[in-house]
Amino acid sequence: xxxxxRRMLFLPPQSSSVxxxxxxxxxxxxxxxxxxxxxxxxxxxxxxxxYHHRAAPADVPASAMAGSGLPRSVELGAAAFLLAVFVGFWxxxxxxxxxxxxxxxxxxxxxxxxxxxxxxxxxxxxxxSKGVLYxxxxxxxxxxxxxxxxIHSFFxxxxxxxxDVVPGRVTELWFEALAPGNYAAYCTEYCGEGHSTxxxxxxxxxxxxxxxxxxxxxxxxxxVAGPVYREPAVAGLAPREQLSLxxxxxxxxxxxxxxxxxxxxxxxxxxxxxxxxYGSLVTLADGQQLLxxxxxxTESMMDPRARLRQGFQPVMPSYQGLLSAPEVGALLEYLxxxxxxxxxxxxxxxxxxxxxxxxxxxxxxxxxxxxxxxAP
Ligand SMILES: [Cu+2]
Numbered sequence: 001x002x003x004x005x006r007r008m009l010f011l012p013p014q015s016s017s018v019x020x021x022x023x024x025x026x027x028x029x030x031x032x033x034x035x036x037x038x039x040x041x042x043x044x045x046x047x048x049x050x051y052h053h054r055a056a057p058a059d060v061p062a063s064a065m066a067g068s069g070l071p072r073s074v075e076l077g078a079a080a081f082l083l084a085v086f087v088g089f090w091x092x093x094x095x096x097x098x099x100x101x102x103x104x105x106x107x108x109x110x111x112x113x114x115x116x117x118x119x120x121x122x123x124x125x126x127x128x129s130k131g132v133l134y135x136x137x138x139x140x141x142x143x144x145x146x147x148x149x150x151i152h153s154f155f156x157x158x159x160x161x162x163x164d165v166v167p168g169r170v171t172e173l174w175f176e177a178l179a180p181g182n183y184a185a186y187c188t189e190y191c192g193e194g195h196s197t198x199x200x201x202x203x204x205x206x207x208x209x210x211x212x213x214x215x216x217x218x219x220x221x222x223x224v225a226g227p228v229y230r231e232p233a234v235a236g237l238a239p240r241e242q243l244s245l246x247x248x249x250x251x252x253x254x255x256x257x258x259x260x261x262x263x264x265x266x267x268x269x270x271x272x273x274x275x276x277x278y279g280s281l282v283t284l285a286d287g288q289q290l291l292x293x294x295x296x297x298t299e300s301m302m303d304p305r306a307r308l309r310q311g312f313q314p315v316m317p318s319y320q321g322l323l324s325a326p327e328v329g330a331l332l333e334y335l336x337x338x339x340x341x342x343x344x345x346x347x348x349x350x351x352x353x354x355x356x357x358x359x360x361x362x363x364x365x366x367x368x369x370x371x372x373x374x375a376p
Contacts, residue, residue, distance in 0.1 A: 002027075015183055016159035017140075017176040018100060023160070025092050032085060100161065103174035107142035109336075110135070111245065111329035114145060114152035114165040114187070117194030122329055126244045128220035133185065134213050137204040140176040144294055144332070148325045153189035156202055164189060168302055170294035170332065177204035220248065220326065249334025252327045261316065264338055271316060272309055278332075278339040283310040294332050301328065 002020070005027050006013075014020045110133070111122040120130045135141045145154060145165040154173060155162040163173040177183070187198035205213055243251070253259055261270035272282075282292045285308040290296060299306055301323060304316035323331070 012158045014158070014160070015178055015181065016156075016161065017178060018096070019158070019160040021096060025089065025096065028092075029089055032089075100174075103142040103172065104140045107140035107174050108136065109142050109144065109333070111326070111333070112143050112145040112154065112165070113148060113325045113329065114154070114198075115148040115325070116150065116192050117187070117198040119154070119185070119187075119198070119200040120326075122220050122245055122326060123214055123217070124245055124333070125214055126220050126248060127214055127217035128326075129217050131200050133200055133202045134210065134217070135177055135202060135204050136207055136210040137177045137180045138207075140174055142172060142174045144329070145171050145173065146298070146325045146328060150191050151189050152187045152191050152198070154185060155188040156183055156185045158183045159202075162188060168298065170298050172294070177202070180204050180206050180209075219243075220245070245330050245333040246337040247334075249327075249330035249332070252323070252330050253334060256319070256323070256327075258331075271312060274335055274338045276339060278335045280339075284308060285310050297332060297335060298328060301331070 002023070006023065009026070009030070011023060011026075014023060109124060112133070113120045113122070118131060119133070120128060121133045122128045123134070133143075143154070143163075145163065146169070147165045147167045149167060151167065152165040153162060154165055156175065159175045159177065161173055161175045163171050165171055181204055183202040183204065185200040185202050187195060189195075191198065203213075250264070253262070253264075263269050263273045264275065266273050266275040277292050278294075278297065280292050281289050282296075283289055287310070290307065296307070300316075301318075302320040303318055305314050305318075308314055
């Protein structure tokens with residue numbers, strides 16, 4: 001039945017965990033409306049035949065003007081039934097929407113960047129791919145999407161998921177591919193002359209293959225304009241050293257000077273600490289409370305004065321145009337890893353905040369080494 005209807009409606013195969021449910025609602029709505037229009041058509045034909053001769057109004061039998069001729073209770077029952085059917089569609093659809101908007105907590109986070117006219121993806125292990133999104137089959141994946149230029153939209157027809165990608169905001173979408181395979185993804189928001197070429201391939205792999213595929217991907221390139229990344233000068237780090245996305249975010253924060261005002265250890269400075277910020281409720285200067293989600297945090301970097309945090313001065317500069325989209329993605333991932341509660345804080349670090357390369361060894365570590373003698 002599903003297969004027949006799917007082919008009749010020219011729908012692609014259902015390849016994600018939500019696709020079948022979405023189609024079933026689609027079938028129910030289509031079949032109900034088809035049946036309804038069929039009944040209306042039949043009734044119209046019947047009345048055309050029954051009353052086709054021209055008659056003066058007086059000739060029309062009074063019974064034809066007086067409703068359906070059915071008992072009132074039947075009429076009311078039919079109306080209530082129709083209403084219930086459509087409210088039912090709405091309830092089912094709303095529950096599906098909530099499901100589509102709520103990524104499972106164990107979903108694998110992947111960052112997607114849209115630009116005219118291509119898609120690129122960044123994985124938690126710090127690798128990146130362009131035009132091909134690698135996902136594990138049978139596992140939920142959460143895509144956090146940003147745009148570098150205009151509005152795009154990510155659409156995988158076989159998964160029945162679609163979400164706009166809006167500059168200056170982070171939008172999220174999740175899906176779970178049911179089986180390994182290749183699935184086409186399209187940009188479905190007209191975005192310029194190359195729009196029709198803005199496609200991507202979603203490649204779902206089995207668990208074993210997935211790990212290998214990710215390892216084979218090239219390291220993510222953060223296209224930072226300055227000289228910092230061309231010649232990574234941090235002592236002990238080889239050029240092109242492999243970093244996780246969060247570690248890259250930590251570096252971006254250090255290089256971009258965020259740590260002059262923010263701390264990764266829970267103590268407020270010129271700006272609020274980043275510990276426990278991601279996903280928390282923050283209070284704005286006007287007393288309003290707001291969820292510090294990826295979208296709000298991105299806005300805070302691009303337009304810090306739009307919504308000011310209570311108890312802080314409007315001194316943060318705007319980073320609009322200064323941070324590239326992958327850098328924003330890396331920063332957000334870093335903020336996410338700092339989202340633990342302040343009560344669970346480790347003791348304040350001795351090293352200057354935000355200098356990951358410098359760690360003062362504890363006494364036990366230095367025993368027998370010449371470190372202490374050398375230190376001033
Ligand atoms: Cu596009």
